[in-house]
Amino acid sequence: LYDTTLGDDVSSAFPDDELRQLLEQLVRMGNLLEPGATARHDHAGIQVSTSEVFALGRLAEAGAQSQQELGAHLGLEKSTVSRLVAGMAERGWLSRERQPDNRRLYRVALTDLGRDVARRVGADLREHHARLLGGLTAAEREGLAVGLSGLVRVLRDHHARRHPAR
């Protein structure tokens, strides 16, 4: 007796290893949180990329802003933002006007159409996330809330240390 299955995990023993493995799986599945994050997908019948989803959300929330500001919030390079915003403007979702008092900056803002798209996409996204989170137990939800807030904090610090100018 007394448990013969002692070394049930000889290879990589200590408990932190479980967390590490979870982290790796999370990275691997990262793109699954947003369905097909790499490509365009459908939200409420509208074809959008993941960055467009976040850009719509940010603009709806924070109002008109420069491309730099938008990029900083989205964690994207200014060049990426340039093309992203150009595409969204072409679809009529936002307007780009040079800021009068400093014509180096663009003032990017949602159009009426853009606000409508943002509303519908946002609702669909919230519904999608709610469905995912509904598959968790209460303990898992609580754990996630505590754990993720810590993880986001740590990652933000780490990122700030490596990209001080951003």
Place this chain on the structure above:
Amino acid sequence: LYDTTLGDDVSSAFPDDELRQLLEQLVRMGNLLEPGATARHDHAGIQVSTSEVFALGRLAEAGAQSQQELGAHLGLEKSTVSRLVAGMAERGWLSRERQPDNRRLYRVALTDLGRDVARRVGADLREHHARLLGGLTAAEREGLAVGLSGLVRVLRDHHARRHPAR
């Protein structure tokens, strides 16, 4: 005294919303778990892409296997695996031989050099993750372990439902 920096985070109300926002931040920071996941980066002085890191890990753990098997485990398209493996073979990290009894399949396996690279990259990765996790409180680590395991499960189900044949 007594901390005047009260309202540092008024944000938005009900608890589920907090989790949703965390999820969104996680998606946005996804690439930060692996430094610069989109491009090549450095592990122990070796230039690797994130997929190469995972491929090295999988091959070191599971031994020789087909490209399909590798792709299934990594969550990558067979076309991506084809190019990934071609690149790693060119660098001398793995061998590709047609499986004798069924020459449609490749048998992909680490070379001696590949095993060495896998060992060094793996050690560096573990160290990196340990450092990140070290920035969490004990409660956050416990919460993460519980919450992430649930999240990974839910995402896997969701993915399986959308891509039945993979």
Place this chain on the structure above:
DNA sequence: AAAGATTGAGTTGTCAATCTTA
């Protein structure tokens, strides 16, 4: 025909070089 792997075209991102306005 079906299964495994490859190739071609398109998307989203990066970094480095350039253009424009201050």
Place this chain on the structure above:
DNA sequence: TAAGATTGACAACTCAATCTTT
């Protein structure tokens, strides 16, 4: 010169079409 935005070249994906072997 510097700051904001754009353009060019390249990396890593995906999907669809094709090649090869069974």
